[in-house]
Amino acid sequence: MVRIELTKEKKILIITILISWVLLLVAFLSHDSGVIGNVIILSLFLIISPQFILSYVRYRELKEMELAYPNFLRDLVDSTKAGLPLHKAIISLSHSNYGPLTKEIRKMANQLSWNIDLIKVLEQSKRRFKESPTITKTIRILIETYKSGGRVPEILDSLSNTLITIQETEKERRSSLKQYVIAMYIISIVFVGVIASINKLMVPIFETSASTPDSPLGVVGANPCSFCIYGFTLECLPCNIYSNVCSIFSVNKISLSCYYFALFFCMSVVQSITGGLVAGQIGEGSIKAGFKHSLIMVSITFAAFMILVKLKVIGV
Numbered sequence: 001m002v003r004i005e006l007t008k009e010k011k012i013l014i015i016t017i018l019i020s021w022v023l024l025l026v027a028f029l030s031h032d033s034g035v036i037g038n039v040i041i042l043s044l045f046l047i048i049s050p051q052f053i054l055s056y057v058r059y060r061e062l063k064e065m066e067l068a069y070p071n072f073l074r075d076l077v078d079s080t081k082a083g084l085p086l087h088k089a090i091i092s093l094s095h096s097n098y099g100p101l102t103k104e105i106r107k108m109a110n111q112l113s114w115n116i117d118l119i120k121v122l123e124q125s126k127r128r129f130k131e132s133p134t135i136t137k138t139i140r141i142l143i144e145t146y147k148s149g150g151r152v153p154e155i156l157d158s159l160s161n162t163l164i165t166i167q168e169t170e171k172e173r174r175s176s177l178k179q180y181v182i183a184m185y186i187i188s189i190v191f192v193g194v195i196a197s198i199n200k201l202m203v204p205i206f207e208t209s210a211s212t213p214d215s216p217l218g219v220v221g222a223n224p225c226s227f228c229i230y231g232f233t234l235e236c237l238p239c240n241i242y243s244n245v246c247s248i249f250s251v252n253k254i255s256l257s258c259y260y261f262a263l264f265f266c267m268s269v270v271q272s273i274t275g276g277l278v279a280g281q282i283g284e285g286s287i288k289a290g291f292k293h294s295l296i297m298v299s300i301t302f303a304a305f306m307i308l309v310k311l312k313v314i315g316v
Contacts, residue, residue, distance in 0.1 A: 016047045059288040061100050062132045068101040073160035080153045087118045184279040188297045192304045195264040199314040203257045249309050272297035
């Protein structure tokens with residue numbers, strides 16, 4: 001019988017998909033277009049958000065492990081120079097504190113205490129670190145050194161110094177690119193300002209043209225979502241999203257300004273999310289690291305739109 005191992009991410013994905021299907025079924029049974037639109041948005045958020053959060057948490061955990069790994073290697077050097085074999089040195093260090101890396105070292109020590117071959121233990125550890133190229137390469141070098149019977153303490157010391165050098169170089173890179181990360185935040189704020197100006201200047205013109213039957217701009221001034229008032233269809237999904245956005249900000253859903261307000265808000269949110277991901281790639285070399293920047297930028301965007309609505313600058 002084949003046993004299927006599910007990771008925490010896959011288990012949560014399956015659970016959120018099942019919950020979303022139940023919510024969607026209840027929504028479609030209600031035959032209410034507003035409820036269906038809200039549930040679709042909620043379901044997407046329910047499925048995507050936990051995966052982003054878990055991915056970012058795992059990324060931060062790996063980064064902390066990478067920072068602690070040189071200390072672990074240096075302690076291994078001291079233990080092996082003292083005369084302990086490599087496998088006994090790992091067991092002895094399992095009682096030390098290396099932050100998130102401690103759990104992995106104790107797992108290796110438990111396997112070694114059960115007389116599992118050291119090479120097999122290191123191979124399994126390498127597979128668990130497959131998302132960290134730095135640690136994976138380090139363990140591969142350690143395995144090859146141990147197999148060839150080379151000078152293990154010297155190799156461990158060299159690996160430790162190499163990892164420290166890589167970390168210092170990475171820190172310098174982040175410091176030199178910090179200005180570009182700040183630039184992404186400035187771009188996001190400026191984008192909201194431009195959107196607010198366009199909304200303030202153009203929406204009154206569209207509303208005026210819509211109220212003038214003989215105006216050549218009458219078609220432009222018409223509400224593009226007016227055909228979605230009486231039901232829910234696939235092409236009405238954006239309009240239902242816009243309607244929900246207006247409800248959140250207490251903007252009149254029937255007015256023409258609601259359409260443009262929600263459209264500009266969604267554009268700003270998309271820009272904040274993508275800008276945050278780009279900031280993560282620039283600053284830390286990983287899109288996963290951009291999740292925190294995206295969350296901050298989206299929060300700034302939401303707060304800015306909320307303030308502008310309260311001040312009656314937009315959405316009126």
